[in-house]
Amino acid sequence: MRSTAPTVVVIDDEDSVRKALVRLLRSADFQAVSFSSVRAFLADFESLEMDCLVIDLQMPDMTGLDLQRYLRMVRPDVAVPVVIITAHDEPGTRERCYAAGVSAYFPKPVGAVTLLAELDRITDRARSTA
Secondary structure, eight states: OOSSOOEEEEEOSOHHHHHHHHHHHHHTTOEEEEESSHHHHHHHGGGOOOSEEEEESOOSSOOHHHHHHHHHHHOTTOOOOEEEEESOOOTTHHHHHHHTTOSEEEESSOOHHHHHHHHHHHHHHHHHHO
C-alpha cells in the first residue's frame, strides 16, 4: 500500500476509455484526474500536481507525442513521465515515441495488470527522484 497515492493524469478523447482508465487507477489506489482533450489539460497544467501522464496518441487537437514534445520544450523543468496508449500501432510509432522521451508505450487494448505494473514502476521512480 502506498503512503501517498501517486496522481496519474489521463488524457483521452474517448469518454468510455477515459472513464475506464480512471476507474482502474482508482481501484489500484492511484489518484486520477482526467481530461478529454490536450487543450483542456494545458489550461490546467500549471495548477496540477502529477506523477505521471497517460495520453492517447491520436486526439483531435494534438497528438500525445506532440504533447510530450511540447512539454519537454516549454517546461523542461517539469519531468513528468509519459505513457502513450494507442489504437493505431503503426510501424515506427513506438520508436518515435521512445525517441521523444516517452516512458512507456502500449497498443490498445492494454491489459490492466500490465498498465498498473508499469505505472507502479514509473511512479515509484518519479517519487524516488523527486
